[in-house]
Amino acid sequence: MDEIIVLRYGELYLKGKNRNFFESRLIRNIKYRLRDIPCKLNFYRSRYEVCDFANSDRNKIVNKLKTVFGLHSLSVAYRTETDLDSITDAAIKYVKPGKTFKIKAHRGDKRYPMTSVEIGREVGGRILSKINCEVDLNDPEIVVNVDVRETGCAYVYGDTVKCAGGMPVGTAGRGVLLLSGGIDSPVAGYMMMKRGLEITALHFYSYPYTSELARQKVITLAKKLTEYGGKFKLICVSTTAIQEKIHMNCTDSYMITLLRRTMMKIARKVAEECEAGCIINGESLAQVASQTLSGITVSNETVGGFPVFRPLIGMDKEEIIEISQKIDTYETSILPYEDCCTVFLPDSPATKPTIERAIKEEQKIENLDEMIEEAIKNREVIMIEP
């Protein structure tokens, strides 16, 4: 009887001829996540196993696999022979004296000489003869699952751990994530990675108005995202010179509008460079002055028809916070360092900016396009690894 971890995938079931493409990416992601832990991986159709690991690594493996997109659930299980004695020996380990239990059997191997109900009844009966406990089929305190597989073995396990779900990262292409130090953008990145996008993160800073600590905070947030998406590039672009120019030359209330437009223009160019097919940001409708319908329209205009994904657009702040707590970015996000949007913040930003006015304001800045090119040229690229 070996202790193993059984992995199950979810939505991939629905894939037809493409299934191999999705599976091979999922397998690659699983291997990458477990690359530092000595263990063996077996990949069977629709079910994978991790085995031959040290006892002390068990929880580490479970925690690492819980965040692999594409996996639906996992269970720490005993892999046994399919004879009833072996199955019972494993199942009895989960049952405690004085507790009620139920054996929930599943027979993947239809050639097996007993039906699922018969397996449950027989194994349950054997346990009852050895331990002072009771069977309760309706509301048991303990459920022991027995899964007889086509591969000639049986899995016996207690709890099932829910995994991250979604699609394997890398199966849906690449997106440029605008990553600030706030609560929203890491959540937006998480949500799009969940749908299979690989990301390149783009961070804007404005030293000396923002600090080195603010940049470090973004690196920490990016590192947390690698737990879901594997390693990715973080591109840091300074908008200091552009912001100073906007502050000196343009109408105060358009500061944020013009900055957002600049960010989108830079993101579009970066996307082209890194062969990304979309931009991802953490905008949520009406959350702040720049995220009104007009505000979004005006910033979106700069990228033409290029797709911009805003997975949080219809979410309340509380819902976003809930996810950020789940993915463990919240505590970092709320650290009180300035981000570049709060520098030169006007008292009353325009909530209904127009494209025409924004373009007119931009014309007040000489060489804006050159400044954007210069900012991109001076970018810093950091490889973020888990």
Next chain:
Amino acid sequence: MRKFYFDNAGTTKVFDETAKEMMRILTEDYYNPSALYSQNIKVEIESAREYIAEQIGVSASEIIFTSGATEADNWALLCGQKNKNGNVVISEGEHSAIYETAGELKSKGIEVRYAPLDKSGKLDYDKFAQLLDENTSLVSVICCSNETGAVNDLTLIREMIDDRCKRALFHSDCVQALCKVPFDNSAPDMMSFSAHKLGGPKGIGAFAIKKGLKIKPLITGGGQEKNMRSGTENCAGIVGFASAIKCFNQKIDRALVNKMKLLLKQTLCGIDGVNVHDANGNSDFILSASVSGIKSEILQHLLYDDGFVIGLGSACSARTGKNRVLKAMGVSEKEIEGNIRISFGCDNTMEQAEMLCDSLVKNIKILKEKLR
């Protein structure tokens, strides 16, 4: 690029000699002092205790080593109240280690009274006196402010306590005063000290308890420090603490510190929109000023790029972005946002101070233009 460090009230570089002494303890005399065979280290600890006590001006038996001044401050507040029904009086200018711990007492139902500061950052003695009554059981007033360098008169505070609440115990956080500001070491019943503000290591401090006074331990266990503070002694830290005091006293040029502060004060006073928070009798080691309309963090970055490290008030204020002490002095929000703290140590020279002045003038001018 080499940095000139002007945030010595935050922490200091450990003296080479001190680091060497500590290394010797860490690698050679590393035995557990409680073990029967570790005579050497016991002697080292006791001679360090004697030296530190002598420098503070108390007797060796009154010194108990702690993990730092925060622990000593906590100890004073959590265990220094004889009459649990009495009130506790602290000043608005306390370090967070006292202020936050007083908040804990408050949440347990103990009455805490907060004595206001005057505009210069010193205790408002009249209002302080009015807060004391026969039910006052504990008083804690900082000796030298970590934010502004304002120095409180411990002798006067003692007299007021003796007049109005004879049985109350008096504690003072003397971290920024040790070796830097003369203070009446006989006035308080309890004092807190830290090594890392004067060239010693972090993680070691001392709590001085007046002879005859019975204070319960805050940390119990193996009974080290005569049952007063359990936990294996931080031997290297203790030896390092003593060594740091010795080096600091040998190396510090007090006249130079005075001159550097004066120069910076004059320079800052000459810049439009800058308000220096200084008064007669303040510590020469700390200079606090506010640049109105400029977030101090931005100025700090530009100075850093020019090779100067300065502080933004205490590390605790910098972290929360609020400066409680300046607020208590009546400084406006706008000025608090632009608060900087320049603090001096043994490595600073007049040349560095002059260059810092130039950098301050230049960068404040740049920022004023860009942010106007």
